[in-house]
Amino acid sequence: MDELLLAAAGLIVLAVAVGLARILRGSDAERLMAVQLLGTGGIAALLLIAYATDVPGVEDVALGLALLAAFAATAFVNLLDADQGDAEA
Amino acid sequence: MTPSVLAGLTGAALVGLGLYGLILHPHPLRKLLAFNLIGSGVFLVFGIVARRGAAAGFRFDPVPQAMVITGIVVAFAASAIAVALILRLSVESSHVTLDPEVWTKPNGGDTK
Amino acid sequence: MSIRPFLDLVLASLVLGVAIFTITARDLFAAVVGYVAYGLLLAFVWIRLYAPDVALTEAAVGGGVTGVLLITAGKRLGAPNVSQEAQPGPGLKILTGVLAALVATALGAVILMLPDPPPSLAPEAAAAIDGAGAGLGNPITAVLMSYRSLDTMLEKVVLILAVMGVWSVGTDKAWGDAPAPLRQQKAYAPMVFLAQMLAPVGAIIAIHIFWTGANAPGGAFQGGALLAAMWMVTMMARLVEPPRVDAQWLRLALVAGPAVFLISGLAGAITAGSFFAYPSGLAKPIILFIEAFMVLSIAAALPMLVAGPPSEGQDQ
Amino acid sequence: MITLLDLFSIAAISAGTFFFFAGTVGLLRFPDSLTRLHALTKADNLGLGMVALGLIPRADSALSALKLIVIWALVLVSGASTSQLIGRALRRGRK
Numbered sequence: 001m002d003e004l005l006l007a008a009a010g011l012i013v014l015a016v017a018v019g020l021a022r023i024l025r026g027s028d029a030e031r032l033m034a035v036q037l038l039g040t041g042g043i044a045a046l047l048l049i050a051y052a053t054d055v056p057g058v059e060d061v062a063l064g065l066a067l068l069a070a071f072a073a074t075a076f077v078n079l080l081d082a083d084q085g086d087a088e089a
Numbered sequence: 090m091t092p093s094v095l096a097g098l099t100g101a102a103l104v105g106l107g108l109y110g111l112i113l114h115p116h117p118l119r120k121l122l123a124f125n126l127i128g129s130g131v132f133l134v135f136g137i138v139a140r141r142g143a144a145a146g147f148r149f150d151p152v153p154q155a156m157v158i159t160g161i162v163v164a165f166a167a168s169a170i171a172v173a174l175i176l177r178l179s180v181e182s183s184h185v186t187l188d189p190e191v192w193t194k195p196n197g198g199d200t201k
Numbered sequence: 202m203s204i205r206p207f208l209d210l211v212l213a214s215l216v217l218g219v220a221i222f223t224i225t226a227r228d229l230f231a232a233v234v235g236y237v238a239y240g241l242l243l244a245f246v247w248i249r250l251y252a253p254d255v256a257l258t259e260a261a262v263g264g265g266v267t268g269v270l271l272i273t274a275g276k277r278l279g280a281p282n283v284s285q286e287a288q289p290g291p292g293l294k295i296l297t298g299v300l301a302a303l304v305a306t307a308l309g310a311v312i313l314m315l316p317d318p319p320p321s322l323a324p325e326a327a328a329a330i331d332g333a334g335a336g337l338g339n340p341i342t343a344v345l346m347s348y349r350s351l352d353t354m355l356e357k358v359v360l361i362l363a364v365m366g367v368w369s370v371g372t373d374k375a376w377g378d379a380p381a382p383l384r385q386q387k388a389y390a391p392m393v394f395l396a397q398m399l400a401p402v403g404a405i406i407a408i409h410i411f412w413t414g415a416n417a418p419g420g421a422f423q424g425g426a427l428l429a430a431m432w433m434v435t436m437m438a439r440l441v442e443p444p445r446v447d448a449q450w451l452r453l454a455l456v457a458g459p460a461v462f463l464i465s466g467l468a469g470a471i472t473a474g475s476f477f478a479y480p481s482g483l484a485k486p487i488i489l490f491i492e493a494f495m496v497l498s499i500a501a502a503l504p505m506l507v508a509g510p511p512s513e514g515q516d517q
Numbered sequence: 518m519i520t521l522l523d524l525f526s527i528a529a530i531s532a533g534t535f536f537f538f539a540g541t542v543g544l545l546r547f548p549d550s551l552t553r554l555h556a557l558t559k560a561d562n563l564g565l566g567m568v569a570l571g572l573i574p575r576a577d578s579a580l581s582a583l584k585l586i587v588i589w590a591l592v593l594v595s596g597a598s599t600s601q602l603i604g605r606a607l608r609r610g611r612k
Contacts, residue, residue: 010207012568019541022544029607030550030553037560040565040592043592064261067431068260069592074396074595075268080606096209126223126239164263165262172274175274389605391605
């Protein structure tokens with residue numbers, strides 16, 4: 001069962017890695033999307049690995065990462081459209 | 090190859106990469122970014138020392154790990170000061186460069 | 202046949218790939234986005250090295266907050282006065298590449314030739330933890346707060362010095378005013394909603410991570426950094442503005458951590474016989490007490506470092 | 518020995534993995550930014566959600582299970598809001 005969890009983690013990491021190609025050749029908005037995918041996929045892989053290898057306390061780390069991914073995304077989006085001028089019309 | 094050795098080699102490569110960017114990028118913020126890359130590479134190299142030093146019933150040596158945590162925060166504090174200096178430099182001089190030629194040219198301030 | 206070596210290899214090549222992208226990206230925004238992704242990936246490497254505490258700190262401070270610092274700075278710097286820089290010539294590029302490769306190779310060689318058995322401070326740390334830091338299940342927290350407590354205290358002082366350094370770079374006329382806001386215009390609905398949802402939940406999670414730090418991964422640094430991130434989220438949505446730098450409460454919050462730490466250390470010198478010694482039996486509550494104030498200081502210092510020096514006309 | 522709960526875990530985690538793949542394929546293959554955004558949100562919400570759901574029976578305590586749900590909820594809220602913000606930035610011409 002543990003090997004199955006690890007295999008799923010490996011597949012998700014692989015999927016996310018391919019998605020990261022968007023970082024290399026995309027617009028700023030698409031780069032953000034790729035990072036968001038990396039954050040979510042990373043959290044999923046982290047949880048799977050943690051459950052498979054019994055690293056203690058990783059749920060808290062995942063919780064922190066989820067919070068940080070949200071924080072970083074907010075910051076980037078904030079700057080992505082800050083130069084667009086006015087508030088919502 | 091154990092995970093620690095792999096991570097250590099990754100750290101070494103990161104130091105090299107960061108050094109390259111630090112020297113070559115003309116933009117000071119990019120230099121700062123590269124410098125942070127070097128820093129994280131050094132932390133990684135230091136971190137595998139922690140992983141190797143597992144003893145006394147731990148899975149790792151907690152002393153280097155604790156020092157890496159302290160180091161990350163200090164590195165951030167240093168970056169923040171550097172950013173403040175860069176921003177003030179650009180306000181004062183309208184230049185965003187560390188290129189000595191711009192600063193020593195007689196008419197340096199008005200090249201724009 | 203285990204899948205782990207494969208996972209590690211994918212992870213390492215991902216870290217290197219994103220690092221290369223960060224160095225070679227054309228514009229600053231792309232480079233910083235890459236850097237945040239890099240910080241996240243590095244956190245996974247730290248997890249694989251059984252260092253969840255470092256992973257959380259790296260993701261929070263190394264990736265997230267540093268990324269926000271750089272991107273905010275890039276925005277304030279503006280694009281126009283950057284483009285005139287001359288690119289280095291090919292000769293210099295090759296020379297630098299060779300130098301960088303040499304340094305990396307030398308470091309790599311050192312890693313492959315590390316002494317066996319590895320030197321370790323773990324036994325000393327374990328002894329110190331059993332003594333002064335008794336009652337803490339997380340060895341990292343015990344090392345930070347007991348075995349190397351002076352380092353940790355001074356590191357808080359470094360944070361305060363950095364805040365002072367950043368503030369003193371501002372213009373004379375602006376002194377006492379608030380730093381510029383993290384966003385020019387009024388935020389619009391989805392952003393405000395996100396901040397309103399995220400900040401309270403995030404604050405609870407941050408306090409939880411600080412609290413479990415005594416026995417499990419987490420601690421004052423991680424909790425403080427997450428709390429700082431939540432404060433910045435509310436600033437980005439313009440729910441709150443950066444405070445004036447001469448505000449009394451802000452300065453008290455900044456100084457609280459090191460001050461309480463230092464006072465406890467001095468008290469230890471009187472009651473327990475040596476500087477930064479904790480009286481036996483009371484170590485855990487005292488350490489948690491000190492850490493609570495450290496969380497406060499870190500949560501106040503990091504956003505002030507990102508917000509930058511006081512800026513004229515930001516008086517509310 | 519595979520129990521019914523294990524089967525549930527395997528099914529949910531496989532579904533989660535599938536959604537991550539779907540999200541990646543969409544991010545790479547869809548024609549424009551808005552459709553890519555659409556693909557991304559599926560990976561975000563369902564991929565992680567299914568994985569978390571599959572891990573809940575394997576959690577040691579109620580608190581661990583609760584944390585899994587909170588992680589999912591956090592990603593849902595932030596993913597939905599930032600997608601909205603990215604979409605808005607795209608509409609307003611930032612490519």
